[in-house]
Amino acid sequence: xxxxxxxxxxxxxxxxxxxxxxxxxxxxxxxxxxxxxxxxxxxxxxxxxxxxxxxxxxxxxxxxxxxxxxxxxxxxxxxxxxxxxxxxxxxxxxxxxxxxxxxxxxxxxxxxxxxxxxxxxxxxxxxxxxxxxxxxxxxxxxxxxxxxxxxxxxxxxxxxxxxxxxxxxxxxxxxxxxxxxxxxxxxxxxxxxxxxxxxxxxxxxxxxxxxxxxxxxxxxxxxxxxxxxxxxxxxxxxxxxxxxxxxxxxxxxxxxxxxxxxxxxxxxxxxxxxxxxxxxxxxxxxxxxxxxxxxxxxxxxxxxxxxxxxxxxxxxxxxxxxxxxxxxxxxxxxxxxxxxxxxxxxxxxxxxxxxxxxxxxxxxxxxxxxxxxxxxxxxxxxxxxxx
Amino acid sequence: xxxxxxxxxxxxxxxxxxxxxxxxxxxxxxxxxxxxxxxxxxxxxxxxxxxxxxxxxxxxxxxxxxxxxxxxxxxxxxxxxxxxxxxxxxxxxxxxxxxxxxxxxxxxxxxxxxxxxxxxxxxxxxxxxxxxxxxxxxxxxxxxxxxxxxxxxxxxxxxxxxxxxxxxxxxxxxxxxxxxxxxxxxxxxxxxxxxxxxxxxxxxxxxxxxxxxxxxxxxxxxxxxxxxxxxxxxxxxxxxxxxxxxxxxxxxxxxxxxxxxxxxxxxxxxxxxxxxxxxxxxxxxxxxxxxxxxxx
Numbered sequence: 001x002x003x004x005x006x007x008x009x010x011x012x013x014x015x016x017x018x019x020x021x022x023x024x025x026x027x028x029x030x031x032x033x034x035x036x037x038x039x040x041x042x043x044x045x046x047x048x049x050x051x052x053x054x055x056x057x058x059x060x061x062x063x064x065x066x067x068x069x070x071x072x073x074x075x076x077x078x079x080x081x082x083x084x085x086x087x088x089x090x091x092x093x094x095x096x097x098x099x100x101x102x103x104x105x106x107x108x109x110x111x112x113x114x115x116x117x118x119x120x121x122x123x124x125x126x127x128x129x130x131x132x133x134x135x136x137x138x139x140x141x142x143x144x145x146x147x148x149x150x151x152x153x154x155x156x157x158x159x160x161x162x163x164x165x166x167x168x169x170x171x172x173x174x175x176x177x178x179x180x181x182x183x184x185x186x187x188x189x190x191x192x193x194x195x196x197x198x199x200x201x202x203x204x205x206x207x208x209x210x211x212x213x214x215x216x217x218x219x220x221x222x223x224x225x226x227x228x229x230x231x232x233x234x235x236x237x238x239x240x241x242x243x244x245x246x247x248x249x250x251x252x253x254x255x256x257x258x259x260x261x262x263x264x265x266x267x268x269x270x271x272x273x274x275x276x277x278x279x280x281x282x283x284x285x286x287x288x289x290x291x292x293x294x295x296x297x298x299x300x301x302x303x304x305x306x307x308x309x310x311x312x313x314x315x316x317x318x319x320x321x322x323x324x325x326x327x328x329x330x331x332x333x334x335x336x337x338x339x340x341x342x343x344x345x346x347x348x349x350x351x352x353x354x355x356x357x358x359x360x361x362x363x364x365x366x367x368x369x370x371x372x373x374x375x376x377x378x379x380x381x382x383x384x385x386x387x
Numbered sequence: 388x389x390x391x392x393x394x395x396x397x398x399x400x401x402x403x404x405x406x407x408x409x410x411x412x413x414x415x416x417x418x419x420x421x422x423x424x425x426x427x428x429x430x431x432x433x434x435x436x437x438x439x440x441x442x443x444x445x446x447x448x449x450x451x452x453x454x455x456x457x458x459x460x461x462x463x464x465x466x467x468x469x470x471x472x473x474x475x476x477x478x479x480x481x482x483x484x485x486x487x488x489x490x491x492x493x494x495x496x497x498x499x500x501x502x503x504x505x506x507x508x509x510x511x512x513x514x515x516x517x518x519x520x521x522x523x524x525x526x527x528x529x530x531x532x533x534x535x536x537x538x539x540x541x542x543x544x545x546x547x548x549x550x551x552x553x554x555x556x557x558x559x560x561x562x563x564x565x566x567x568x569x570x571x572x573x574x575x576x577x578x579x580x581x582x583x584x585x586x587x588x589x590x591x592x593x594x595x596x597x598x599x600x601x602x603x604x605x606x607x608x609x610x611x612x613x614x615x616x617x618x619x620x621x622x623x624x625x626x627x628x629x630x631x632x633x634x635x636x637x638x639x640x641x642x643x644x645x646x647x648x649x650x651x652x653x654x655x656x657x658x659x660x661x662x663x664x665x666x667x668x669x670x671x672x673x674x675x676x677x678x679x680x681x682x683x
Contacts, residue, residue: 073495073496076492076522080522083485084493084495084496085496086492086496087485087493087498088500091501217463217483219460219505220459220462220480221460221461222460225475226481226482228484229475229483229484231472
């Protein structure tokens with residue numbers, strides 16, 4: 001990979017700024033861009049296992065990490081990979097693993113241990129369609145798994161959902177930041193399209209500042225021995241550990257909600273979608289706007305913490321919301337919980353590796369609008385009749 | 388960080404017994420000589436292990452070896468799931484707790500980012516020889532430069548004495564109440580012999596805690612397994628045959644007799660592979676070419 005050219009443009013005029021920006025853009029595959037962004041974010045160690053559609057991520061790491069004198073191991077399984085991550089992270093290294101849906105199921109055990117022992121790590125899930133072996137097509141059917149729990153126990157992990165390769169690159173740095181700030185695993189979820197598609201990206205990277213940790217294992221020279229663990233056989237101690245975790249999650253929920261809006265100011269109807277589905281939804285918004293329908297897009301970037309408050313506020317001045325997902329309807333449950341009946345919620349999704357078209361979304365939107373308007377007419381008629 | 392590799396005795400008079408810290412004392416031939424004491428790295432506390440259990444002996448040996456090799460301050464150890472999950476309550480070194488069976492993977496992660504650390508795993512037979520077979524086999528195959536202590540008592544102790552892959556044929560456990568029947572429950576797994584086949588393994592040996600003589604030999608094996616790591620000799624494994632009086636339904640004395648008898652018959656004791664050992668002299672002479680310029 002070539003070095004960024006942006007530096008040449010430091011004091012140049014507007015034209016050369018643009019020229020430099022153009023030149024610093026390269027065409028990169030999502031998996032590779034995510035891998036390089038992690039490297040530039042200071043990832044010290046990567047552990048992985050081959051699985052489609054994330055294999056290029058592993059391959060990129062296999063080439064780049066040894067080149068930089070950093071750790072790369074192709075593990076014997078996803079179980080092996082996540083536990084290598086646990087070991088490396090316990091010593092304070094900046095650690096990443098990646099996989100795709102079936103592999104994430106195997107990593108659930110390690111996630112639970114890392115959440116319980118407060119071990120930072122970034123896990124990328126390039127989601128494919130399930131259940132079971134399913135297929136390698138793009139999917140968002142791991143939303144429940146990512147946001148409601150993977151392994152056992154009362155824990156949460158921040159979940160970041162990029163909708164473009166550039167955003168994925170930026171979010172890798174954010175993911176490491178969150179992981180280390182809150183001593184927690186952090187998930188980045190993207191579907192197979194995000195992993196496989198190529199997009200022009202600017203080679204702009206960010207490396208979060210290194211913190212000093214007072215809990216990492218380095219050998220107990222000149223200090224008492226440290227233990228990284230999740231076990232507490234005494235119920236009172238384990239409850240305290242859990243309360244500490246919940247306190248941490250409350251803080252994350254308060255401070256780390258991220259979302260993005262598109263044409264929401266005057267929107268009568270709102271599409272809610274993340275990742276690839278949000279890109280389809282955005283095309284649908286543009287098409288609807290061209291026909292004069294006032295539609296906007298609400299795109300959660302953190303799936304947990306979910307932007308519930310922001311969505312609820314929006315629902316108060318919206319005729320209806322349509323959630324679009326590459327699933328049977330998983331995030332829509334959180335949308336309903338957030339909106340609490342303030343407006344009607346509809347859903348449109350495709351499964352099995354299929355992606356809905358903007359026209360399909362418009363069809364679903366039309367159905368929602370029809371239903372909303374019929375209800376309004378009925379209410380109006382009823383109120384008129386009562387007078 | 389310097390890891391001490393010199394295992395020879397400290398200055399004369401300091402009597403490098405297992406217990407004595409490696410500092411020079413003034414020589415006084417009439418002073419009583421300390422021959423046995425608790426190594427500092429072994430925590431002074433009451434044990435949670437059952438009466439007669441062999442884990443305490445293995446902990447003690449580890450503490451002695453780590454002390455003799457100046458390792459406690461450089462050690463990052465991995466605790467298993469099972470009775471020895473609380474190993475960190477007895478050894479005051481840095482510890483991380485692994486999920487069931489995953490200690491070799493956790494140790495791999497540590498090894499790869501902390502090349503200067505001394506990395507140690509401690510696992511039981513349910514942990515290492517059943518749920519963790521993939522992790523142990525591949526850590527060994529990669530030749531991860533770690534030292535693995537494998538305590539084999541032929542049973543799942545902590546969960547109440549169920550059959551392990553290492554349980555002897557005919558042995559009664561809570562999940563093989565009529566005794567392990569080979570036809571449906573298979574045969575004991577000799578994992579140390581299996582691992583010894585792998586080129587990444589620098590050292591593989593099996594000892595026992597059955598009596599003082601065996602314990603002495605076991606300590607030498609543990610020490611060798613640690614030295615192999617310090618010499619970057621690859622993966623080193625010591626299997627310690629141990630007893631579980633409660634799980635076996637025996638008194639401690641009976642369990643030790645059982646350990647000396649049927650258990651040691653099923654699991655032969657000794658060093659299985661030591662790839663760093665000097666080859667026998669005649670072999671060396673045959674394979675070594677004569678020097679090009681022999682000295683006059």
